Amino acid sequence: MSRIGKSIIEIPAGVTVTEKDGTVTVKGPKGELTQEIGGGITLNQNDGVLTLERPSDSKQHRSLHGLYRSLINNMVVGTTEGFTKKLELVGVGYRAAHQGQKLELALGFSHGIVVEVPKEVTVDTLTEKGKNPIITLSSYDKQLLGMVAAKIRSFRKPEPYKGKGVRFVGEDVRRKAGKSA
Numbered sequence: 001m002s003r004i005g006k007s008i009i010e011i012p013a014g015v016t017v018t019e020k021d022g023t024v025t026v027k028g029p030k031g032e033l034t035q036e037i038g039g040g041i042t043l044n045q046n047d048g049v050l051t052l053e054r055p056s057d058s059k060q061h062r063s064l065h066g067l068y069r070s071l072i073n074n075m076v077v078g079t080t081e082g083f084t085k086k087l088e089l090v091g092v093g094y095r096a097a098h099q100g101q102k103l104e105l106a107l108g109f110s111h112g113i114v115v116e117v118p119k120e121v122t123v124d125t126l127t128e129k130g131k132n133p134i135i136t137l138s139s140y141d142k143q144l145l146g147m148v149a150a151k152i153r154s155f156r157k158p159e160p161y162k163g164k165g166v167r168f169v170g171e172d173v174r175r176k177a178g179k180s181a
Contacts, residue, residue: 005065009050009073012080017050017072019043024072028079030140031120035071039064043072050076078140085149087135091156091164096125096133103135107156107166121148134169 011017015028024043025034037043040055041064052069054061077083089096095106103123105113117123117137121144124136135152139145149168158165158173167173 003066005052005054005062005069007069009069009076011045011048011050011076013048015076015080017043017045017076024075026072026075026079028076028140030079030082033075033079033141035068035075037068039068041065041068074142078142082138082140083142083145084136084138085145086169087137087149087152088167088169089133089135090158090167094133094156094164095127096135097127098123098125098135103152105152105155108164113155115152117148118144120144 015026018025018027019037022038023034023036025032039061041061042053042055044051044053050072052065052072054065089105089107091108093106093108097104101117101119101123103115103117103125105115107113120141121137121139124138126134126136137145137149137152139148153166153168156165158167158171160174160176161178163173163175165173
């Protein structure tokens with residue numbers, strides 16, 4: 001049995017959830033998100049509580065039950081509170097600056113990297129003397145936010161010997177011992 005799929009989704013005030021032809025739309029104060037639902041999963045909404053039901057106990061239906069419940073819950077949380085991810089640039093000379101939706105990165109290459117961030121994601125950079133630069137990404141769409149953060153991280157992943165690269169704040173990078181002399 002799917003413990004995740006069986007748990008309820010509480011819908012806060014100011015958020016509307018509508019379903020039409022297998023597409024769920026969630027509108028909230030921060031934005032609007034849509035998700036297609038398949039596999040026979042049905043939505044029941046009453047008294048500010050949303051539950052999902054599956055047609056049978058087959059493996060396919062059980063997996064989709066938990067998946068769609070998590071996706072809809074992330075949509076509800078995103079449109080009310082939003083999500084944030086912080087990236088840290090570790091390395092000498094690594095810099096980050098933003099102008100509007102353009103993020104400029106200096107990651108030790110011979111050229112700078114310019115990333116065009118989608119309009120749904122807001123970018124903020126923080127550079128303090130003596131500390132690593134931090135990029136803060138925030139959005140109401142968790143999926144898009146994760147994709148943008150992964151794309152930025154892919155430009156220079158943390159390497160295991162010195163630990164240099166782009167990493168999430170709080171991420172633990174396993175270090176390797178270098179050559180023994």
